[in-house]
Amino acid sequence: MNTYEAWAHPQLAAQVLRKRRDGHSEVALRVDALQGARQILRLEQVIHALPGVRRVSVDAPSKRVRVVWDRERTSLPALLQTFASMRCAAQPLRSDSIDDSRSREAHDMLKRLLVAGMCAMQVMTYAFVIYIGVVDFVDFTTRGLFRWLSLISTAPVVFYSAHPFVRGAWQELRERRLGINLPVALAVWLVFLASTLNTVRGSGDIYFDSVSMFVFLLLAGRYVELKARHRSGALGDAVIDSTPLLAERRRDDGSLETIPAIELLPGDRVHISEGAAVPADGLLESDTVQVDESLLSGESRPVCRQRGERLVAGSVLIDGPAELRVEHSGDETAAARVGALSTRTRVARNAASVVNDSELGRFVARVLLLTLATAVGWLIFEPSRAFESAVAVLVIACPCAFALTAPSALTRALGVLAQRGVLVADSSALARMANVDVAMFDKTGTLTEPHIDLAEVRTIGPSDKTAWLPLAAALARESSHPIARAVARATGPVAHQDMQDVRVSQGQGVAGQIGGHMLRLGHAAFAGTGNDASHAGEGDLWLADASGPLAAFRVSETLRADASQALQSMREEGMVTIMASGDTALRAATIASELGITEWHARCSPEDKLALLQHRRSQGHVTLAVGDGSNDAPVLAGADVSAALASGTELAQAHADFLLLHGRLHGLVDARHIACQVRDVIAQGRRWSLGYNLCAVPFAAFGLVPPWLAAIGMSVSSIVVVLNAWRIGRDDQVKPAMPL
The missing domain is CATH 2.70.150.10 (Calcium-transporting ATPase, cytoplasmic transduction domain A)
Structure with a gap:
């Protein structure tokens, strides 16, 4: 039975197929060979031509294809064979990976945008006739007709397209916070209700064209930001789908x-x-x-x-x-853990996006107060212009650009870092990463990779190496420490051993009972070798039983390929690099010398490392901790910013803000560069927003800017901020901020 025929088995097919209400089946497929629009178009045409196929949806960034079809007319193996014939081998994904939330969100936003766009164009056509009436005579019946047509065309924009802003405004009010949705909803409904009232009574100005254009342009900005956010999550999908x-x-x-x-x-x-x-x-x-x-x-x-x-x-x-x-x-598996971390990152980012931003709240409060002051001022001097001027201020000063700055920058930064093999578990860590001035590294497994050569193993006493080697391998596989993994790699596959009373001491060793025989594998003090430690070098790994040592493993270490370059780059940016190791002073000094580290500490317990870090923090430094083992979890949790290697333990990864997927320390340098760019772009966006408002609001307050022009100005301001965020990651080096 070949791979494709296997999917005809009901139990296997049940894992990947989802039954739809209309009786059709749906499957999500991973297609790694998707490259280029022409290939995607050709693939869609061929799959659509199969009997019973109703819909084909291709998500190129995540390399996913979803097919809805009638299984009675085309079997799942036949569908997979068709993909293979197109040189686009497809791998079915589990049915629980068919997540409609992202596509529903994008489709909903797109539908609201299209409705707003079509209605806005129609309203602008009607408004053209009304504007002509200002300079040339148009009879009042015709003008009234077009005012009513404008009202009818604007209603879908206000009641449907603008509904997310209204829903968001109610949510902000329930949470007693000021956010971006409140001024938007106020502007839309105030303008619409006032224009409707003037339409009904047949006199007064109407602003249906302004409100429809306002909603359309704002939705366009949000749709661009939404697609960018979805694209940045494609890497997590790719990792999840890889197995x-x-x-x-x-x-x-x-x-x-x-x-x-x-x-x-x-x-x-x-x-x-x-x-x-x-x-x-x-x-x-x-x-x-x-x-x-x-x-x-x-x-x-x-x-x-x-x-x-x-x-x-x-x-x-x-x-x-x-x-x-x-x-x-x-x-x-490691891929599943990375995928789970990526999912957790997206959830955390979405949750963070609704957290109250005190600075944004103050900005919104100022906008509302300024709008009220404008209305009161005009009511005193010329009441007929109060509403128009107040609406213009509310629209032109709408803090959309201010609110979009941070989300746009973070979305772009997370996507760039993911492409470079760095997953960000906590997006707020990017702001702290830009200010880090002290970096503390674990040695073994982080800066170095341990290696053990069985030819250099020294036996103690008459015991034969072939007798106890499987026992050492069995003990080593119970620990996730890098040296233990080196022992497991060196010994290779061995027969399964029945172990009992296994106990792992962080940074020291592992003990367990095999066949009623109690053994210890670890440092000399942990193994209890006593005076027999003279048989091997300081810091070697020992295997011992109750009677004494059995063998000593000579542990050699090699620097990670990019460790020296990465640390040098960090020092050039003004960061102090520190090494804290649980190893001996001799080994720590040797590695520190090779890496150019002037401050190093040996024989450090997890508590010692945490104390060193807290001492630096008490001096006002912003700290970065990098590790890979379970014994590094306390210092990772206690640092301002933390990073772990993907090859590290799950406990270390759970406490890390950054996960280095490729095991290259240069990912920290990339994260630092991107964090600095995010800081600069956010500062630029907020300066632009404040400067724009200082220049534009006075004109609106004095009645020199009509609401329709205010809507265009606000939208252009928001688009400038979003486009500026896409500068992040364009260059490998952080360049001085460009003035906006």
């Missing part, structure tokens, strides 16, 4: 069976064909393979992996086949 749903598991007799990847268990052996995606995290049991890990690492070049090294779910096998021993599957 295949099917896997070829090897039975005990050596034959292969196709099963859902979610059913894989630790210890299962999986066969991966050339060009296929890795279905689970695990250890490679083949000699050497090349894999494409660009989705998680950001590195486009193939990576060579050897026997015993870890493969991550979602990476693609370039040459094969290969055999994999499963460690984690389903929601426990």
Whole structure:
């Protein structure tokens, strides 16, 4: 049974198909080969030509295709075969990934925008006739007719297109805060009601063209911002979709069976064909393979992996086949954790967007007071112009540009960083990142990568290395510490060991009982080697039992490929780099010297690292903590800004504001640059908004700006702010802010 035929199985199809109310089926597909508008158009035409296909929707940024069709006329395997024939192999996604919320939001906003646009054009046509009547005679019956037609055409704009602003205004009032929606809703309804009253009584000015244009232009700005926000979330979808749903598991007799990847268990052996995606995290049991890990690492070049090294779910096998021993599957894979983090980031960002901005609230309050003052002033001197001037002030001073500055900049920044392999779990951390002046790094696993050569292992006493090596490997696999992972990689695949009473001491070692025999793997003090520590160098890893040491692992370390360059770049920007390690003074000094770090601390417990960080914070410094292990979680949580590597533990990732997907420390430099650009763009946008209002509001207050011109000015101001935010990430280096 080939891969496509497997999807005919009811249990497998049930994972990916969603039954619609109209009786049709819907499936979401991951299509990695989507490239270019011409290919997408051709693919849509071919799929639409299949019997029973009702709708094809392509989301190019996230490389997703959704198909609605009649399964009685075209089977799911036949649909997948058609994609393959177009050289666009499709991978079905779980049915719970068919998230309509984003598409519904975009479609709803687009419909309201189109209604407002069509009605605004129609109202402007009617207004043209009325404006002609100012300079040339048009009989009163004709003018009255066109006033009523303008009212009818504006009603859908006010009651439908502008409804999100009204809903938002009520929400702001219930929460007792001043936001952007309140002045918008007031302007729309005041202008509409006053114009309606004048239309009914047949005298007075009407501003239907102004209100319809105002709503249309404001919706256009929001739609642009919405599409940018959706595009920035495409990376999270791509990571979530990368793991295949099917896997070829090897039975005990050596034959292969196709099963859902979610059913894989630790210890299962999986066969991966050339060009296929890795279905689970695990250890490679083949000699050497090349894999494409660009989705998680950001590195486009193939990576060579050897026997015993870890493969991550979602990476693609370039040459094969290969055999994999499963460690984690389903929601426990690295790709699933990154996808969950990306989803959490979007939720946090959406929640943050409705949090009260005190500065925005003060701005809105000033606009409302200024509008009231304008109305009162004109009521005293010339009551007939009070309403028009007050509306012009309310519209032209509407804080849309002010409110759009931060969301537009953050949306652009999060998308740029995601493309560069940096996920931002807390968008507010970007503001703090721009002010960081002290960065504290863990050593092992963060600045360095440990390596163990079995040829250099020294045995103690008469014991044979082949006897205790599987025991050391079993203990090492119980810990997520980088050195423990190095032991597991060095020993390679070993037989399963029945372990009991396992206890992991952060930064010290792991202990456990195997076959009634109590063993310890860790530093000399933890293993309890006593005077026998002289058999090996300081800081080596020891395996010992109750009777004494069994062996010593010589741990060597290599710097991460970009560690030196990244730290040098940070120092050039005025940041102080500190290394705090739990390792020995000799090793810490050696690494610090190689990296140019002048301040380093050795033999640090998690409490020691946190105390060092808090001391720096008490001196007024803004701190950044970078780590990858569970023992780094306290210092990550205590720092102003924190970052963790994707290869680190889940606990470290949970406390990190930034996640470095590719394991490259240069992602911190990118985050710093982008954070500075966000700071500059927000400052520019708010300066522009304030300057624009200082120049425009006096003209509106003195009755020199009609409401329709005020609407155009407000909209242009908002669009300028949104477009300025797209400058973020255009250059690798932060450049001086351009005046607006």
